[in-house]
Amino acid sequence: MHRDNMEINDIGSVIRYFREIYRISQSKLCKGLCSITTLSRIEAGERDVDSLLLEALLERLGKTTNQFELILSDSDYILYQTREEINEQIRAGNFEKAEDLLNAYMKETRIKGNIHKQFTAAAFARLNQLRGGDDELTMDMLTKAIEYTVPDFKTNRIKDQYLSHTELIIIMEIVRHMLDADMYSGAAEIILQVMDYLDKRDLGEKSSNMYTEVAVTACKLFIKENNPEKALEICKKALSKVSGYLKLDNLGELSLIKAMMTEKIQKKEDKWESGKKECLKLYLQAYHIFAFCGDTNEADRIRKHLMEEYEWEDTGWEI
Amino acid sequence: MGRYRLGDIIRMTRKSLSITQEQLSNGICSVGTLSRIETGRQNPNRDIYELLMERMGRIRERAYSMLSVSDFKVLDKMRLFEEYIKLYDYDKAEEVLGDIKKNLGNSNLDRQFMIRAESIINYRLKRIDVSEFLKRLQEAIIITIPMYGTISLSGWPLTYNEAVLLLNISTAYAEMKDYDSAVRILKCAYEAMKQSYMDEQQRVLFHVGIANNMSKWYGMAGDYENAIAIANEGIEICKRFKLGNSLPNLIYSVIWCKERLIDRGELPQDSKRDCLNSLLSAYYLASAMQQSFIAQFLKKHINDNYMDLTGHDIC
Numbered sequence: 001m002h003r004d005n006m007e008i009n010d011i012g013s014v015i016r017y018f019r020e021i022y023r024i025s026q027s028k029l030c031k032g033l034c035s036i037t038t039l040s041r042i043e044a045g046e047r048d049v050d051s052l053l054l055e056a057l058l059e060r061l062g063k064t065t066n067q068f069e070l071i072l073s074d075s076d077y078i079l080y081q082t083r084e085e086i087n088e089q090i091r092a093g094n095f096e097k098a099e100d101l102l103n104a105y106m107k108e109t110r111i112k113g114n115i116h117k118q119f120t121a122a123a124f125a126r127l128n129q130l131r132g133g134d135d136e137l138t139m140d141m142l143t144k145a146i147e148y149t150v151p152d153f154k155t156n157r158i159k160d161q162y163l164s165h166t167e168l169i170i171i172m173e174i175v176r177h178m179l180d181a182d183m184y185s186g187a188a189e190i191i192l193q194v195m196d197y198l199d200k201r202d203l204g205e206k207s208s209n210m211y212t213e214v215a216v217t218a219c220k221l222f223i224k225e226n227n228p229e230k231a232l233e234i235c236k237k238a239l240s241k242v243s244g245y246l247k248l249d250n251l252g253e254l255s256l257i258k259a260m261m262t263e264k265i266q267k268k269e270d271k272w273e274s275g276k277k278e279c280l281k282l283y284l285q286a287y288h289i290f291a292f293c294g295d296t297n298e299a300d301r302i303r304k305h306l307m308e309e310y311e312w313e314d315t316g317w318e319i
Numbered sequence: 320m321g322r323y324r325l326g327d328i329i330r331m332t333r334k335s336l337s338i339t340q341e342q343l344s345n346g347i348c349s350v351g352t353l354s355r356i357e358t359g360r361q362n363p364n365r366d367i368y369e370l371l372m373e374r375m376g377r378i379r380e381r382a383y384s385m386l387s388v389s390d391f392k393v394l395d396k397m398r399l400f401e402e403y404i405k406l407y408d409y410d411k412a413e414e415v416l417g418d419i420k421k422n423l424g425n426s427n428l429d430r431q432f433m434i435r436a437e438s439i440i441n442y443r444l445k446r447i448d449v450s451e452f453l454k455r456l457q458e459a460i461i462i463t464i465p466m467y468g469t470i471s472l473s474g475w476p477l478t479y480n481e482a483v484l485l486l487n488i489s490t491a492y493a494e495m496k497d498y499d500s501a502v503r504i505l506k507c508a509y510e511a512m513k514q515s516y517m518d519e520q521q522r523v524l525f526h527v528g529i530a531n532n533m534s535k536w537y538g539m540a541g542d543y544e545n546a547i548a549i550a551n552e553g554i555e556i557c558k559r560f561k562l563g564n565s566l567p568n569l570i571y572s573v574i575w576c577k578e579r580l581i582d583r584g585e586l587p588q589d590s591k592r593d594c595l596n597s598l599l600s601a602y603y604l605a606s607a608m609q610q611s612f613i614a615q616f617l618k619k620h621i622n623d624n625y626m627d628l629t630g631h632d633i634c
Contacts, residue, residue, distance in 0.1 A: 239609075248566075285607035288603040291600070
């Protein structure tokens with residue numbers, strides 16, 4: 001294991017390797033992230049590379065960065081820790097502290113690429129939202145964040161783009177805001193593209209939760225649009241992809257949607273009496289997940305529904 | 320796997336061995352240099368890094384590579400292999416392994432993976448016996464931890480592959496009915512994991528996996544109290560991180576022990592009711608997660624043993 005092997009060991013060769021086997025051109029992969037020249041230098045094994053950029057490239061290739069042991073340079077490491085700290089402070093509700101850190105981060109990364117600008121814009125948007133700020137402003141900031149790396153998001157949406165996990169998360173936040181603002185058709189247009197995109201791609205474990213989250217949002221959209229068939233179809237597809245480490249709360253939501261939509265369709269088609277047992281089992285699956293996760297509101301709602309509609313006796317267990 | 324500086328790796332490994340900067344740097348570099356490297360103020364040159372890691376019984380190549388030479392080319396296949404192992408489909412796993420072999424290099428990490436993978440398949444397909452299985456797993460771990468067996472691994476920063484290997488070794492001991500050794504190794508893997516180079520999610524999954532196995536081994540050894548306690552610990556983690564994968568197994572582990580305590584009269588007869596509730600919860604969770612094997616097993620267990628409470632078959 002000496003210098004020769006070390007060269008082919010470089011993360012740049014990983015990026016080139018996957019890019020080539022997936023037949024993605026350099027220009028498509030790096031669109032919005034960096035120049036083709038920069039990507040070429042990375043692939044050639046240049047060491048001094050922004051790790052956030054490496055992550056974004058790997059994620060666009062459908063790889064999660066925790067599959068790799070990334071050794072960071074010191075300045076990278078400090079920025080990485082600052083990002084973690086900012087996210088942590090936002091989570092913990094220390095908004096002022098988060099804002100201070102974000103301002104400092106912005107200064108520090110002034111000359112760096114779009115990807116850092118995207119990070120700050122998205123973080124400011126979340127901060128604004130959590131502080132109860134104007135919804136339209138939040139949406140504008142999120143849109144700005146995504147446009148840093150997906151420049152024609154407004155016109156072309158995500159057609160012909162490769163997307164990182166981070167980019168997908170921002171897009172889904174935009175969709176949720178659109179739903180809250182009753183902009184159904186716009187939201188539907190984006191979410192169907194996202195689902196289509198996820199269907200086509202070979203995904204890592206991190207993204208299988210992404211798929212479920214997208215599916216749950218899509219189902220809610222179609223439920224609002226009074227299209228239970230479409231909601232059920234999406235829900236079933238998402239469940240069929242369940243493998244690996246799906247989060248229980250997502251699974252609970254999907255199971256409940258499946259139960260509700262199955263019931264609704266059966267009632268509509270007059271098949272409910274014979275399908276009751278199936279529906280009951282579906283509801284019970286959802287019930288036990290919510291109960292285990294400590295979501296008593298949702299669990300109680302299901303229990304009430306089962307007692308009213310299924311003559312289910314709450315004896316503490318279901319038989 | 321994760322993100323760190325070389326200095327962090329050196330410091331973590333040194334601390335786990337409880338040696339001083341003086342002891343480690345002696346004859347390799349000055350104490351001042353080591354101190355600067357550990358705090359990230361200076362990047363070690365490659366020779367110094369290798370010498371330091373070697374002195375600590377570490378194979379040196381791993382830190383410079385994100386994975387070993389050829390690993391990333393077979394990354395997806397390796398995941399598929401682990402999936403088949405989890406599904407007990409050893410024939411399919413062996414097929415995938417054949418593919419992996421064609422692309423795998425001969426680095427230490429490649430060899431370590433291969434020995435582990437082949438010995439699992441050979442053991443599960445009954446081509447080798449359990450003591451041979453154990454011997455090969457130990458050969459594999461010695462590749463990256465030459466001092467395995469002579470040093471305590473508690474607090475030793477483990478890689479993902481090493482942690483999996485320890486779990487396999489523990490299982491081998493358990494199948495030889497040496498439950499004490501099986502538990503001891505898991506305890507030490509658990510301690511080591513606390514500061515391993517793994518990301519949070521992987522660490523949590525390992526923690527749950529360890530709790531699951533440890534509970535089984537305690538149960539088999541008749542130590543029901545510890546078995547229940549450790550399984551409950553695993554269940555709590557599942558709840559906190561909303562993880563379902565091992566949950567039905569963990570719940571069953573608790574109930575299996577409780578059923579034995581009821582039989583012995585150490586738990587009141589009416590705790591059967593609580594047992595049934597937990598089993599039903601496990602059954603519906605398993606069905607929702609499409610773990611049909613364990614779901615069917617739980618259903619049968621409930622129908623066979625709890626008819627007096629349920630009155631008829633569950634749906």
